[in-house]
Amino acid sequence: MxxxxxxxxxxxxxxxxxxxxxxxxxxxxxxxxxxxxxxxxxxxxxxxxxxxxxxxxxxxxxxxxxxxxxxxxxxGAAALKVNADILARYLTLANQLAEEGATPPSADGLLSLRGVLEAPExxxxxxxxxxxxxxxxxxxxxxxxxxxxxxxREGSQLLPVVTDFIDRIAALVAQAEREAGTQTEAIRERFTRRMSELAPDAPGLEERIFLEAAALATKADVREELDRLTAHVDSARTLLQQPPAGRKLDFLMQEFMREANTLCSKSATTALTGIGLELKAVIEQLREQVQNVE
Structure with a gap:
């Protein structure tokens, strides 16, 4: 591995x-x-x-x-050469200055002048x-x-962190699956209460409530999203065993977030919405860590 x-x-x-x-x-x-x-x-x-x-x-x-x-x-110093032409020019100028009262130049002074000594390339x-x-x-x-x-070394430190986030996502998906089972009854109760308030004596009310509640429950069915989230968790765990996984994990984070968003939009209970929001937060934290994976 x-x-x-x-x-x-x-x-x-x-x-x-x-x-x-x-x-x-x-x-x-x-x-x-x-x-x-x-x-x-x-x-x-x-x-x-x-x-x-x-x-x-x-x-x-x-x-x-x-x-x-x-x-x-x-x-080394032995490799240095004297540029005779430049030295002659300096000497001529120095002699002219000496005739005017300047101090005659020393050998050290002449050799330190720019361009007199050359180091061969x-x-x-x-x-x-x-x-x-x-x-x-x-x-x-x-x-x-x-x-x-x-x-x-950084990867060995990242692995348990990333694994922990994936485990947290799996746990939240399991919670969402348990809560999702109560959605149909919650929708039915809510719809029954509202219909009874609006039209308590309408003929065929029970049948209409059943049909409308069934339609709403179908729209609110999150089993496909939960199944895909479970599959994404399995894929993420597999990818961690088959590096380099960074690019594929980047893409998987987008898929995780897409399903979490849909889960929240379909939620019919406060509890399921809360799970969905927490799920999104954990996915975002995982995405930040995945940015460091090769």
């Missing part, structure tokens, strides 16, 4: 290869479908495709944000770049695995 998962979670991984080091963070929140957003270091464009494929292989729903922060060790050979990229992709997998564990 698969584990019920939530959609909120966090995962992190770190790695290093050569003079490169990086950290990966993966976050997710609720979402109707799976949406993956990726932000990676410049020059590693293929990582986005790999990251999205890795997320899709692990997750079904949710808004996922993947970020890779990478840095490279600074080049480091370019990885294809083999080195491929190794770094593969190591980053592995860190992305590790962060996504950690995210999945986090979401599964």
């Amino acid at each position: 698969s584990t019920l998962s939530g959609m909120t979670g966090f995962g992190r991984a770190e790695g290093a290869e050569g003079d490169w080091s990086w950290s990966v963070e993966a976050r997710s929140v609720n979402g109707r479908n799976l949406e993956v957003r990726f932000r990676g270091p410049p020059g590693f464009d293929t990582l986005e495709r790999l990251a999205k494929a890795a997320a899709q292989s692990r997750l079904n729903r949710g808004q996922v944000t993947l970020g890779v922060q990478a840095s490279r060790a600074a080049a 480091e370019v990885d050979d294809p083999e080195t770049r491929a190794a770094v990229e593969a190591a980053m992709a592995l860190a992305i997998d590790q962060a996504l695995d950690a995210l999945k564990i986090s979401r599964d």
